[in-house]
Amino acid sequence: MESQGGEKQAEDAGLVVVTGGATSVGRATALAFAEGGRRVFVADRSEEAIAALSHPAITARCVDVMDEGAVASFFAEVRGCGPVEVLVNTVGLGGPRGLAEDLGYQEFMETIAGSAGATFLCCREVIPQMKARGRGAIINFSSSSTRTGLPGRTAYIAAKGALEAMTRNLARELGPFGVRINAILPGAIDNPRLDALIRAGAAERGENPEAFERHLLRFISMRTRIAVEDLAATVLFLASPAARHITGQLLGVDGNAEWEE
Template structure:
């Protein structure tokens, strides 16, 4: 399917107008697959110019094939050098920036705190939290030059609940909430609104791996652990990447112009983890 037909189909099935993101220059980190890809696709379908980065060249190749002229950079957000190179390419491709979506993150290790390797702890914090700082550090001068804009940081339901056996991930996602609320206060006078989205249990291969690893950790079947996860959600269902993308679109569109400093759960009301 061509990028134009994909965009047209996405826009026609959306509750937003086709021009909800018209003209916005957007960077989506880890935007070539999963939630990030759904966000990028939704924004493009509604008129935005989107640049993505990702660590997997195969995902980037698929993104380029779908979206033609859209910018795509291979970059690890935990690497200062990669982020500097990313923003140089964003500058050349977009000529400025109106929106940053800090989506990049990893699941991190599953295990008791005494069993988690310090290197795995550091890598999880580096990607899930420090990566958001590095991208924001480079994005804010561009957003200020544009006269304002929006930053959307991806946290998690693990950013408001303790999450046994997933301490690096949960700690990082709690950090994203503090980062978001602090930035909203700091950048509001410059017309930059900053919000966090807290997805819950999102359908897809990453969640499959998380459930599998958690089941092994506590010694139950995959099916039993999946049922436990679903029983913790008021709506008793997982959410989709498209659910998250719709919330991002709302926040960066004119409809979200007075929303800042908020932590918005897109989770079916997760009650516990």
């Protein structure tokens, strides 16, 4: 039987915000919350993707979450509709490819800003209200590549590493107030971006895409792509009362990524 406290929390459940919520994992997550009866606000910079996202429980806005002013305006609108109880940050820039000694400082820092910086701006907007309410859940998206390393992607790995460190430190800051924060580390996400990477890699190696995909997945123990629905289900779990004692964790949802090149 649910306690009276649990019933009260269900009655006044706050809003859900998903950044990067009009495509891929963000879209699947926003829809999963909406179909579960939650009101969802989506921030995404793709006007085309926003136009294609249609659900009566979802309000989508075109927002560049690297822009401090745009983030503040978006969350001011959200707070006008109610308190934010769940924040999901899926945004992140892929960044430049190449050896570290060939990277420009500006593009390196832009990559940091596109992951850790954007996530910080969004977290900062919801933290005061979550602390005041004595509850809330923040779920950030990193990458399994921070564990394996990925030569030629130093800016990306540094950006996601910073996001993970911020997640764990905020867990210490926010834990006494009943606010939880975790990060999900996906593997090879089954989406159009991965399809494009496979086609490009296959062309570069002179292989067919099926052969290159096998090459790409050979160091994933389960030899599998990760469905966006699986990642959305993990977000819903981390945001739920079932995960009420889980915070400061970096959770791999990757089929066990052993190595990467």
